[in-house]
Amino acid sequence: MKKYILSILSFIPFIVYSQIGIGTQAPQQLVHIDAAKNNNNADPSGTPEESDDVVITNKGMIGVGTITPKTRLDLRGEGNKNAIGIGITNQTASAANIGAIQYYNDGTEWGISYSNGTNWVKSPSSPVKALVYAGKSTAQTFYSGTASNVIDWVELVDRTNSFEPSTGVFTAPRDGVYIVSFNIVTVANNINNNSNTETILTSTATEGVREFRCVNAYPGYNTGTANNRTGNNCTAIFKLKTGETIRPNFLQNFNSSASSTSNQIDNSITITQL
Template sequence: MKKRLAIALMLGGSLFIKAQIGINMSAPEAVLHVDGQKNTVSATPASYYDDVVITSSGNMGAGTKSPKTRLDLRSNEHLNALGIGGTSQTASAAKAGAMRYNSGTQDLSYSDGSSWITLAHKAPNDFVDAENSSAQSFTSGTQTALTNWTKKTDVNGNFNAGTGVFVASKTGIYIVAFTFSLASGTIANDSRYETLIQTNSASSATNKVFKCVGSYPGTNSLSNRVAGGCSGIFNLNQGDNITVSLNQALGTAKTLDTDGSLTSLSIFGL
């Protein structure tokens, strides 16, 4: 009896060693084979994109049944991004070879066993191009920020089109150009307008205003369209804001022209 039991255990152990486990599939092709959407077709590479496998050599594949490295993400549909998050661990605790993402500086670091070393990189420069066809109204004699823009380009997603506030993604030099056009209307005698580009920061050293002025001296008896602009160069810290405003003193309330191409804003970080 004992002899028979020993033989049965040996056979069972042998079968266990050679067994393959399949989840959502009846014919697994690795030691562990998970078919996420239960759609795998044998020998059809395109159908493995949602599969996860662990092979007998200890390699793990996500999107491939034949991983060539300890972790292989090279799937047929090329959605192969590797997500890396931040960590509060010290470099020595994480051990040499660990990597982390730094959200503040938007870069990656690796541990050499004692320090976090920043990988060489160049983040894309900020660039915003926007137009305004909102017909926004401006009360005479009141400075008002322009809002409700239409973004044409926003490389790093740092411009809030609704509020008109731009946030610098990194410290550097920024070139700003702003133009506007008001709908046709009467212009008061000896009137003027101001266009303003200003920064708002926790650091008073970077709070600056560029102001451009247009004037209509003397008697203005005809209805006319008022247009103008302003540009400036700013040295910004990461997180500093830029807004553009109009202060018109033309006698009555004015609205922006509804032709968006006539009111524009561009911001470029060097």
């Protein structure tokens, strides 16, 4: 009996101080898994071979892709495959307890939220801000004395899918301040004395200025008429709420119809959320 007891006692230190290696005969931590078996039974620290290793230290820290974890769970290994996947949970925040995190997607918003022990709190994030750039490559006729919506745009950039090119209407995707620049050029036409054009930006804003009018005047006095193109621009800043709109308009009083050019460089609209 004494011999058996001595044999067991002599084996205990080996169990306590040994390291477990899976796929390697040279484990570097308490538990060391070399998934690809590519360490060649050597220390893989700082080499590409470390990227497929998983370890558990004698302090209870887990390393994935690194054999020297500095936190409870450390994925900061070599290479660019260190992402961590977080899913959606149906647990309540109180059941998950303080500090738990989850991915959320409610159909309109998505991101990371954390539990404060009572509620899931969405982490602040910067939403994609609206940016629109469109040109107009088809001529449009404008009749004297009548303000007309400028339509049939060619959409080149629209980050938030907020601009309708067929109508020229922009719909604010969220509350914010928007700066708008609108350019339109008319083809050569007779311009009577004391004529003018108005490049107009109008909105459905419930706060601030709703409409901006930028005027080009042609005070010819007794010089007769001129046959020329007109270049027109208006830049304005709007404070919009979600769902409020902006649209470009043009007015001329040449006492005859006038048409825009069909050049996208001449005719453009830019909308930027600040």
